[in-house]
Amino acid sequence: MKTILALLGMAIITFSLSGCISKQKVTENANVEVITMLKPKGMSGIEQIVDKYEKMHNNVIIKIVEITDDTNEVYKTYTATLDRKDSDIDIYLIDEIWTEEFAKSGYLEPLGLELSGEKYEPKAIEMFTSEDTVYALPFAFDIGILFYRKDRVDKAPIHWGDVINGNPQPIFTMKEDEDLLCESIELGRYLKAAYPYFVEQGKDGCDNLKNRFKKGDINYYRGWSKEYAYFDDYDFEIGGNVGVMIPDMPVLGGYGFAISGFSENKKTARDFLAYMSDNRNIREMMKIERYIPVQKEFLTDKMFVDYNPCMREIENTIKRAVIRNSNDQYIKKAWALQKEIYTAICENKEPPEFKEIYIKEN
The missing domain is CATH 3.40.190.10 (Periplasmic binding protein-like II)
Structure with a gap:
């Protein structure tokens, strides 16, 4: 990844190269499509969903590149790669406060997936919407x-x-x-x-x-x-x-998965996010990592209170x-x-x- 290596040389941020995850060796096989995701290292648990997806799609490898958790530094790194129209990064795990800026700058591809207000807490959808267009798949509050x-x-x-x-x-x-x-x-x-x-x-x-x-x-x-x-x-x-x-x-903050406007693999990236959005795929991860879910089904599931006390009266917390x-x-x-x-x-x-x-x- 030319741009990422350039960023390392410019000392914008230090990447945790040990955080690059790939279950298979990337070969020169033209039939193998590599989807690269850039995310803060503190947001873990996605790997198990990646594993399941890769087993179902032998021609796709999802590579995760982890960087610092420092919000300001993550922002600098994201904007540096996006300003350069870096096509090496396909998916970014973004903070909700960047949605409108990134969308208006042409950095993000419209999500292109139907998000139902019956499935998601409305505020989760609003966080990643700019001018009536959704730009990221809500992941967690x-x-x-x-x-x-x-x-x-x-x-x-x-x-x-x-x-x-x-x-x-x-x-x-x-x-x-x-x-x-x-x-x-x-x-x-x-x-x-x-x-x-x-x-x-x-x-x-x-x-x-x-x-x-x-x-x-x-x-x-x-x-x-x-x-x-x-x-x-x-x-x-x-x-x-x-x-x-x-x-x-x-x-109240939120995280969502957004497809880069410069990705050359938008269709496959969108297919992966559609797979990730299935509640059956995300339920176990939410229990293990104890994130605050964005799905109504989980927000009202009393079982989740046992995994994270922040879930007590979560609907009232979100309202205020x-x-x-x-x-x-x-x-x-x-x-x-x-x-x-x-x-x-x-x-x-x-x-x-x-x-x-x-x-x-x-």
């Missing part, structure tokens, strides 16, 4: 939440006031990125009071707040619902002791959640806002006003 240790916290927190209580401890990473913006939205009126709970990137083990929480060094960690499976690990003391607090105004604007000006404004918030925390200043301008509420 993601909700900003507070994780805490049930075995160490005397009283389960109900709202931020139970945690932001004058006893500063590491909870948030102070870094100019999308998470900082989401955390600020969730904290609302508690944002300034929460300044002492932010730890600057690179200091006091902040690079590993997630790992520190898992190992038991800290009792709280603000993260995303998709991380629950990572924490509920019975090889560690934390297994079975992971509590979650969903903020009063949580940020905040969805970030995805207009084509969002990214530019968001990056500037991240810097403003970061500066306000560093200098202990009043946070900027932004909710009415940059986000929309359901």
